[in-house]
Amino acid sequence: MDSLVQHATDNQVCRITLNRPEALNALTPDQRERIIDLLAGASEDAEVRAVVLTGTGRGFCAGADLRTGAALRKPAAGDVARTLRLGAQRLVAAVLDCEKPVIAAVNGTAAGLGAHLALACDLVLAAESARFIEVFVRRGLVPDGGGAYLLPRLIGPQRAKELMFFGDALSAADAERLGLVNRVVPDGELAKTAREWAERLAGGPTRALALTKQLVNASLDSDRATAFAAEAAAQEINMTTQDAREGVASFVERRSPRYEGR
CATH class of the missing domain: 3.90.226.10 (2-enoyl-CoA Hydratase; Chain A, domain 1)
Incomplete structure (x- = not known):
C-alpha cells in the first residue's frame, strides 16, 4: 500500500x-x-x-x-x-x-x-x-x-x-x-x-490558517449572524496562540515574524 x-x-x-x-x-x-x-x-x-x-x-x-x-x-x-x-x-x-x-x-x-x-x-x-x-x-x-x-x-x-x-x-x-x-x-x-x-x-501562522479555513468553509452554509459569531469565536481562540503574539510583536518591532505553528 x-x-x-x-x-x-x-x-x-x-x-x-x-x-x-x-x-x-x-x-x-x-x-x-x-x-x-x-x-x-x-x-x-x-x-x-x-x-x-x-x-x-x-x-x-x-x-x-x-x-x-x-x-x-x-x-x-x-x-x-x-x-x-x-x-x-x-x-x-x-x-x-x-x-x-x-x-x-x-x-x-x-x-x-x-x-x-x-x-x-x-x-x-x-x-x-x-x-x-x-x-x-x-x-x-x-x-x-x-x-x-x-x-x-x-x-x-x-x-x-x-x-x-x-x-x-x-x-x-x-x-x-x-x-x-x-x-x-x-x-x-x-x-x-x-x-x-x-x-x-x-512558514505561516498554522492555527490562524486552520481557523481561517474553517471560517471560509462554514461561511458558505451560514447566515450572516452565524458567520459573524464564528469569526468572533475564532479571533478569541487565535489570540491565545504564540503565533498571534509573535505577529503583533513583529509589527510593533518592525521586523519579519517568525511563526512556529503554535
Missing part, C-alpha cells in the same frame, strides 16, 4: 502522492483509507504545517476504481448510500476538515471523484496538461464525492450543471478562467510551484 500511496514529510510539508499511473491513479478502497488516515495524521502532527496532494504519470486521479467485482454487482437496498457515506464522502470530508492547508497539484486528468478530491483542497495548482471531467453522466451515474456540494459553491449552479450535465473535459486554462483553479503552470514547473506554495504556508 505504501507504494500505491507514497508519503513523505520534509520542511514541515506532508506530501501525499497517488501512485497507480497505469490506472490514471483510480482509487481503490485501500488507497482511499490510506489518504484519509494521512490527512488525519497531518492534522494531529504539530510538525506538519501544510499538505500537498498529487499523482504520478498522466493522471491526478481518475476517480474511484470501478473495475472491481463489488462495483459491478447489483447493490442491495441502502448499500450505495452507505458505501458513499463511508467512502467517497469521507475522503472529501477529510480534505475539507484537515486542520492544515491542503494544496492539490493536479498533474493530469482529474475525473469524477478525482476532480472532487482536487476541488476540495484549499488551493489548486494545475499543470497545463491537466483536465477536469465530471465523468458521471457518461456512465449514467449521479455525481458523488460531494460534487453537487462543491461545484455550485465554486462556480455557481448554472456552470456546475453545465459541467455535470454534459461531462465534457475542461482544460486547465478553462478551469482557471471559471475559478476552479488558482493557477496553471507549465507541466515541468508544477512540483516546484507546489513546493514553494506549501513551504510558504508551512
Whole structure:
C-alpha cells in the first residue's frame, strides 16, 4: 500500500502522492483509507504545517476504481448510500476538515471523484496538461464525492450543471478562467510551484490558517449572524496562540515574524 500511496514529510510539508499511473491513479478502497488516515495524521502532527496532494504519470486521479467485482454487482437496498457515506464522502470530508492547508497539484486528468478530491483542497495548482471531467453522466451515474456540494459553491449552479450535465473535459486554462483553479503552470514547473506554495504556508501562522479555513468553509452554509459569531469565536481562540503574539510583536518591532505553528 505504501507504494500505491507514497508519503513523505520534509520542511514541515506532508506530501501525499497517488501512485497507480497505469490506472490514471483510480482509487481503490485501500488507497482511499490510506489518504484519509494521512490527512488525519497531518492534522494531529504539530510538525506538519501544510499538505500537498498529487499523482504520478498522466493522471491526478481518475476517480474511484470501478473495475472491481463489488462495483459491478447489483447493490442491495441502502448499500450505495452507505458505501458513499463511508467512502467517497469521507475522503472529501477529510480534505475539507484537515486542520492544515491542503494544496492539490493536479498533474493530469482529474475525473469524477478525482476532480472532487482536487476541488476540495484549499488551493489548486494545475499543470497545463491537466483536465477536469465530471465523468458521471457518461456512465449514467449521479455525481458523488460531494460534487453537487462543491461545484455550485465554486462556480455557481448554472456552470456546475453545465459541467455535470454534459461531462465534457475542461482544460486547465478553462478551469482557471471559471475559478476552479488558482493557477496553471507549465507541466515541468508544477512540483516546484507546489513546493514553494506549501513551504510558504508551512512558514505561516498554522492555527490562524486552520481557523481561517474553517471560517471560509462554514461561511458558505451560514447566515450572516452565524458567520459573524464564528469569526468572533475564532479571533478569541487565535489570540491565545504564540503565533498571534509573535505577529503583533513583529509589527510593533518592525521586523519579519517568525511563526512556529503554535
